Amino acid sequence: MFSSDATQLTEFGNAKAWPIYMMLGNLLKYIRSSVSSGAMHHLAYIPSLPESFKAFASRLYAGSWHSQEPTVVAHCRHELMHAVWIVVTCIDSVEWRIYPRIFSYSADYPEKVSLATIHDKGLFPCPRCLVHHSELHNLGLRRDKKTRMEKLRVFLFDKVSTAHDAIYRLGHTVRGPAIEALLNGVSAVPTINAFIDRLGKAFNPSTMLTVDLLQILSLEHGKPYSHTQFALSTLRAIDAEGLSHQDAQARHSACEQTLKPLNLSTIKFHFMGDYGEHIRRFGTTDSYSTQLGEQSHCAVKRLYGTTNKKNATHQIGAKYLRQQVFRAKENQERHEAQQLEHLEKHHVISHNTDEPINIFEFVRDNSTDPAKKGFISKLKDHILGRLMNQNSDGDMHNEFSSTDRNNIHIRNNRIFCHHTIRINYTTYDIRRNYDTIKPCNRLFCMVASPDTATDPTTHPFWYIRKNFPP
Numbered sequence: 001m002f003s004s005d006a007t008q009l010t011e012f013g014n015a016k017a018w019p020i021y022m023m024l025g026n027l028l029k030y031i032r033s034s035v036s037s038g039a040m041h042h043l044a045y046i047p048s049l050p051e052s053f054k055a056f057a058s059r060l061y062a063g064s065w066h067s068q069e070p071t072v073v074a075h076c077r078h079e080l081m082h083a084v085w086i087v088v089t090c091i092d093s094v095e096w097r098i099y100p101r102i103f104s105y106s107a108d109y110p111e112k113v114s115l116a117t118i119h120d121k122g123l124f125p126c127p128r129c130l131v132h133h134s135e136l137h138n139l140g141l142r143r144d145k146k147t148r149m150e151k152l153r154v155f156l157f158d159k160v161s162t163a164h165d166a167i168y169r170l171g172h173t174v175r176g177p178a179i180e181a182l183l184n185g186v187s188a189v190p191t192i193n194a195f196i197d198r199l200g201k202a203f204n205p206s207t208m209l210t211v212d213l214l215q216i217l218s219l220e221h222g223k224p225y226s227h228t229q230f231a232l233s234t235l236r237a238i239d240a241e242g243l244s245h246q247d248a249q250a251r252h253s254a255c256e257q258t259l260k261p262l263n264l265s266t267i268k269f270h271f272m273g274d275y276g277e278h279i280r281r282f283g284t285t286d287s288y289s290t291q292l293g294e295q296s297h298c299a300v301k302r303l304y305g306t307t308n309k310k311n312a313t314h315q316i317g318a319k320y321l322r323q324q325v326f327r328a329k330e331n332q333e334r335h336e337a338q339q340l341e342h343l344e345k346h347h348v349i350s351h352n353t354d355e356p357i358n359i360f361e362f363v364r365d366n367s368t369d370p371a372k373k374g375f376i377s378k379l380k381d382h383i384l385g386r387l388m389n390q391n392s393d394g395d396m397h398n399e400f401s402s403t404d405r406n407n408i409h410i411r412n413n414r415i416f417c418h419h420t421i422r423i424n425y426t427t428y429d430i431r432r433n434y435d436t437i438k439p440c441n442r443l444f445c446m447v448a449s450p451d452t453a454t455d456p457t458t459h460p461f462w463y464i465r466k467n468f469p470p
Helices: 053-060 065-083 109-116 142-150 157-168 177-186 194-199 229-240 245-255 267-282 291-304 312-337 359-365 375-387
Strands: 002-004 019-022 041-045 356-358 414-416 421-426 432-437 444-448 461-465
Touching: 002 291, 019 291, 041 312, 053 065, 065 109, 065 194, 142 267, 157 177, 291 312, 356 359, 359 375, 359 414
Parallel strands: none
Antiparallel strands: 002 019, 019 041, 356 414, 421 432, 444 461
């Protein structure tokens, strides 16, 4: 399930990003709807036309650039969007041709126009059917239903290819008479659709485009009148309660406005007739709403703030991949801790060995820290106590001698750092539960003191505070 939407990265300035997101449709919609779940993957970032493009194009269209600029820029943006769908270079550095099953594509109308390779608000503005713009208001009529069912939009590969060659090989203008004669009957543009080119002529990109309630119910349809009769009647009530005639007349004149008729000849009104079919085909609308993409923009904007603003899209992608690696390691540790054989243990620590620490370097670098004094001896005492199944009485095992400690050999003098530890325990209602301690965001923890078994007057808890390295 794809989604894409251009976004402004800053409140001031012109920094933009155009991400393409991907979700797996076999996940629960409640997981896909949660941005923090990581179910919305960043697939690619569509580049923008460079700043030098207009200067380059103006030289090619010398004398006619002013009239050709909107058409040429729109055409190149169509070409650019479809050029990013290429063979994938996977993590093993090998190029693989991927054959996904595309379920849906969520986008707002300007992007649907690009994906369906049609003109924006052309004679046939719908990316799914060939309804004429003069018939957009026929929602609910039988002839409108017949148009939706019998006049589905299909990609005219042969005509588009002919028009494409006429532009790039014969030098015809993008909206010239020859191109319009081929494509104007369906409002198509001379761009080879990437989905057709990669997936074959049997694939119809119009069938993957979904309706979007977030874009349809905009203010222009939700509130067709800027002032309602209720507001005017409220002003009359205030006038009756004692305002002077002059004040009431002034306020009434300021609020009263010519009512605007509701325009039903819009593509958004036409889209509302597709809801029944789309719900039957794709499921409930919250699964493919563009609201999911809008929420994912928050992560893109947050990552943009950590870049140096030069080639920001590349840096955003690199930082996102780094986050995914960290998320995968965290999920691996969580999966290990939830294995059935670990449930009977008091605590579980991952076996990951990615962050080794040399114990002699560790002691040397922390020689001034009182908590690290005698660290190696205490570590061996602790290991001996665990191997001999002795109850822990803190860091001290006074009965062990140097000879006993010499029986402990730490392989390669290395210990390993882990970011989390899971503690299993029984709740007050006699149920098994666990808590995860993560020192990087929990500076303090508390455990029961074993001293209470021999001395009831001692404090019942030990308190631990994590000290950051200097």
